[in-house]
Amino acid sequence: xxxxxxxxxxxxxxxxxxxxxxxEILSQEIxxxxxxxxxxxxxxxxxxxxAPQIGLxxxxxxxxxxxxxxxxxxxxxxxxxxxxxxxxxxxxxxxxELGPSRVEFFEGCLSLAGFSALVPRALTVRVEGLNERAEPxxxxxxxxxxxxxxxxxxHQQGILYVDRMRSRSLTTxxxxxxxxxxxxxxxxxxxxxxxxxxxx
Ligand code: ZN
Numbered sequence: 001x002x003x004x005x006x007x008x009x010x011x012x013x014x015x016x017x018x019x020x021x022x023x024e025i026l027s028q029e030i031x032x033x034x035x036x037x038x039x040x041x042x043x044x045x046x047x048x049x050x051a052p053q054i055g056l057x058x059x060x061x062x063x064x065x066x067x068x069x070x071x072x073x074x075x076x077x078x079x080x081x082x083x084x085x086x087x088x089x090x091x092x093x094x095x096x097e098l099g100p101s102r103v104e105f106f107e108g109c110l111s112l113a114g115f116s117a118l119v120p121r122a123l124t125v126r127v128e129g130l131n132e133r134a135e136p137x138x139x140x141x142x143x144x145x146x147x148x149x150x151x152x153x154x155h156q157q158g159i160l161y162v163d164r165m166r167s168r169s170l171t172t173x174x175x176x177x178x179x180x181x182x183x184x185x186x187x188x189x190x191x192x193x194x195x196x197x198x199x200x
Contacts, residue, residue: 082143099124
């Protein structure tokens with residue numbers, strides 16, 4: 001069974017999600033929900049899914065970046081993004097701390113189907129929260145993993161990548177593949193007339 005992923009324009013994507021209690025996390029409802037979200041994420045496919053995206057205003061998100069998603073990406077692209085496989089991970093009631101460096105890459109969202117844009121994000125993060133067994137966990141991440149964590153954290157605050165994107169870089173995924181995918185970010189910025197610091 002798959003859950004319906006809501007699209008931008010649904011109010012739930014703009015709400016501050018509420019925290020879950022340990023009892024709720026261990027309940028059959030939430031355990032079942034996590035399993036369904038996992039199936040839905042794999043089916044999409046995507047690397048992250050937050051509860052608001054399936055219409056539930058809860059501080060719960062799942063992440064998984066599978067090696068098979070990297071098959072069609074060049075070693076150069078993977079290295080530039082510092083993208084490594086991430087095993088299935090559940091993030092509940094997160095608190096995030098951003099590292100000092102910023103990097104920007106094209107990013108998309110299952111709730112804004114068909115589009116991508118350059119989004120500046122912290123290169124490193126530290127996230128404290130609970131896992132699916134309601135145990136406290138600390139996740140230290142960098143590169144693409146850090147980007148996914150920031151994106152999913154934002155969902156729980158009612159923030160979408162379009163709030164943070166370089167708006168001139170917004171593109172359909174079709175045109176991303178056609179024109180921008182293999183270009184260096186510096187060149188993309190120059191072509192699109194994007195100013196401001198690339199990294200800070
Ligand atoms: Zn998203």
